[in-house]
Amino acid sequence: MILEPVDAAYRPTAPGHQSITVLLTSLCRWAQPILRYDMGDSVLWRPDPCPCGDPLPAIKVRGRAADLLSFSRRDGESVRIVPMAFETVTERTPDVDLFQIVQMNPTTLQVRIRPTPGADPDRVWSAVRTEIVGLLTAHQVGHCTVERAHEPPPQAQAANSALASPSRDP
Structure with missing residues (x-):
């Protein structure tokens, strides 16, 4: 080693x-x-x-040393969540081939998904959204918006997942 x-x-x-x-x-x-x-x-x-x-x-x-995602609770306090938590819930969702989650602001996430060939994109989106909302709810920020992006995740990603902020978004 x-x-x-x-x-x-x-x-x-x-x-x-x-x-x-x-x-x-x-x-x-x-x-x-x-x-x-x-x-x-x-x-x-x-x-x-x-x-x-x-x-x-x-x-x-x-x-x-990875960045933490910071969300605003309804009481104004901030909640920080490690990006790996979002990767974990998305990767365990069936039929997700590639994804990217972009934090647009402290209360909005945008999710780009490429389903596996033959999978129903609407079913995959619904399952991914449910998982992400569940994670946010568990951290007391379930009021945050989880948006479905119209564009697919970028193909250039080396792994099957990515998390980004708008300033780093390709």
């Missing part, structure tokens, strides 16, 4: 400097090795030896 703390340009970070993300390489799986997988976690290589006495390099993990 090789762990590479890197900056935003994927250059190695020096000991004592916080990384933007971490790349992981694992050659343990002969048939399908993992090469420089972007973990999304931020770490700090310790500039000094580990206090436990281990001579190997030590890191301090900060955790996920």
Whole structure:
């Protein structure tokens, strides 16, 4: 296993400097090795030896550095939800081939969906919307609007999902 703390340009970070993300390489799986997988976690290589006495390099993990989505509750308070929660509920919905969720403002999400071939787009949309509204309701922001986008998600996404804000939206 090789762990590479890197900056935003994927250059190695020096000991004592916080990384933007971490790349992981694992050659343990002969048939399908993992090469420089972007973990999304931020770490700090310790500039000094580990206090436990281990001579190997030590890191301090900060955790996920991904943006949190912020929603306004009816009482004016803010609720923050990790993007992975939206990915999880959408990916578990049957017949979703590709999707993108864009936060338009603190009370509106726009969802772009490409159903699997042969699936009923209206049924898929209804199921996805139900899952997302359920997630929002569980976080006390069920009043937020979940809109169906007319355009499909961009094809250029490397994975089957994406979350974006309008400023980063392709």
